[in-house]
Amino acid sequence: MKSFEYARPTTEAEAVAFLGAEGIQTAILAGGTDLTSLLRAELLTPARVVDLKQIPSLRTITPLDDGIQIGALCTLDELAQSPQLGHYRSLFDVIDGIRAIQVQGCGTLGGDLCHLPNCWYFRKGYGILGMEQGVSLPESGDNRYHAILGNSGPAKFVNASRFAPALIAWGAKVRIIGLGAASGAGLSNGPAVVDAEWVPLEYFYSTPQTDRQGHTILRPGQMISHVWLPESPLMSSATYEVLQMEGLDWPLAAAGVCLQLEGGLVRDARIVMGHVAPVPWLIDDAARVLIGQPLNEETAATAAAFAVAQSTPLSMNAYKVQIACTAVKRALLKAAGQLT
Ligand SMILES: Cc1cc2nc3c(=O)[nH]c(=O)nc-3n(C[C@H](O)[C@H](O)[C@H](O)COP(=O)(O)OP(=O)(O)OC[C@H]3O[C@@H](n4cnc5c(N)ncnc54)[C@H](O)[C@@H]3O)c2cc1C
Known part of the structure; x- marks a missing residue:
């Protein structure tokens, strides 16, 4: 593992400042269940790791008039134990399917939504598209776990998030904070203190066309702070x-x-x-x-x-x-x- 600077902000504003520092490549640490593997394998080599775990506002579950707002740092256990989420059965189906108490205790909602692909070519260091000398390894090699839809371009991996299908079906939005998130959208219970915008989760993911593009629309210096779910009692x-x-x-x-x-x-x-x-x-x-x-x-x-x-x-x-x-x-x- 390459050495890096470790930052432990206690507010969203501090996190954004640490993430957005000019000329420094950063990575976000939530539960760390996947990030630590990525660092160990040197698939990510950031100069600074920003640990979100000391930011209380990212750990809240707040009922609103029009739905519910969930902090990105909530663990799967915290979601499972929240009475406010009782109506959203499809989320519990996901948590039930993650059959490891360690992951349920440490893994977070934000970490699941931003999980990098599990494609074995990516995980072996061939980049997000799994290319070697211009040849697509998933296309010519073992692709038994790869995409069956949306695979006409160079990206053949499958999105790894387990919550995203359920959340998109509910019409969820994510709050993106950080550099270039323009509109300054505050939380329901506080003023905007950082650049922030709400984006429907269905528009959050992207299919990279080159190795330099990511699998989400997040730009360097940005992160998810919260997820909003609409109140839909008839659903x-x-x-x-x-x-x-x-x-x-x-x-x-x-x-x-x-x-x-x-x-x-x-x-x-x-x-x-x-x-x-x-x-x-x-x-x-x-x-x-x-x-x-x-x-x-x-x-x-x-x-x-x-x-x-x-x-x-x-x-x-x-x-x-x-x-x-x-x-x-x-x-x-x-x-x-x-x-x-
Ligand atoms: C050995 C092992 C095996 C596993 N196998 C499985 C499995 O088979 N099935 C399964 O479903 N899960 C598995 N997991 C769990 C998996 O890592 C989960 O998806 C978990 O929810 C990730 O959450 P985290 O908070 O630990 O993420 P982290 O590891 O902290 O982060 C994951 C990624 O998301 C980014 N990120 C985190 N939070 C944010 C945020 N708020 N905004 C923007 N980016 C963010 C990080 O930079 C990183 O790239 C496994 C974990 C381990 C340790």
């Missing part, structure tokens, strides 16, 4: 993840859904697939076919088939198409209370 939700192992594992495919049923018919639906593309994959077409229909095995299967209809699997991962399809179908049935 029910679920996440369904397909995991290979009983213990700690990454999903092969997942789906987060939100449903509004009225008189037995679907009035509104949002479906987002995870671990199938470089970004969480929102599928409006699949949701549209459900509107006005009863939610049952047949309609859920039709929507699921729509969800994966545009898949373009790589040489070794066609099996993921059926798995993603099943994840969507089961998430829909689960949200409707038809899957036990």
Whole structure:
């Protein structure tokens, strides 16, 4: 591991000042469950690591008139134990699926949302696109866990976040703070003290076209401070993840859904697939076919088939198409209370 300067801010303003210092490459430390591996493997070699753990405002869960605001530093345990989050079932499905008490105790919401890809070529030092001398290693090599959608460009990895599908289905926004976050959006309970803006989570991720681009829209000097979830009392939700192992594992495919049923018919639906593309994959077409229909095995299967209809699997991962399809179908049935 290369040596680095260690900063431990106690306010968001201090964190932003440490992150934004000119000419210094920085990295953000939250729970550290992934960052420490990245530093050890020298996949990241920052001159300064900014540890967020002493910033109390990042650890709050605040009910609002129009929803709920969650600090990025909340751990999975803190989320699981929060009575205010009781309505957002799909988040609990995610936490249940992360079967390691160490990660539940240390891993944070912000760390999950910003988790760098697990692509083994990236993790072996070939960059976010997994390129060697201009050749895409995921394209020509072992791509069994790679993308089946959104993979026509050089990025073949899958987005690693487990919360993003559920949160995007809920219509969540993230508060980005730091250099260049323009509008100065304050928190519900305080004035703006740092540059900040709220961005719908569905626009937070990006598909890099070159090795110099990231997998999110965060620029150097920026971080997530909070997540906002809308109050939607009529919506029910679920996440369904397909995991290979009983213990700690990454999903092969997942789906987060939100449903509004009225008189037995679907009035509104949002479906987002995870671990199938470089970004969480929102599928409006699949949701549209459900509107006005009863939610049952047949309609859920039709929507699921729509969800994966545009898949373009790589040489070794066609099996993921059926798995993603099943994840969507089961998430829909689960949200409707038809899957036990
Ligand atoms: C050995 C091991 C195996 C694991 N295996 C799995 C697994 O199989 N499945 C699974 O789901 N999880 C796994 N995890 C947990 C995984 O690391 C989680 O995703 C965890 O939620 C990350 O949270 P963290 O707070 O520890 O993130 P950190 O490691 O602190 O950060 C992760 C990334 O996000 C960035 N970051 C963190 N917070 C912010 C923020 N607020 N704003 C901007 N960027 C930020 C960091 O700079 C870093 O790049 C594993 C962890 C370990 C140690």
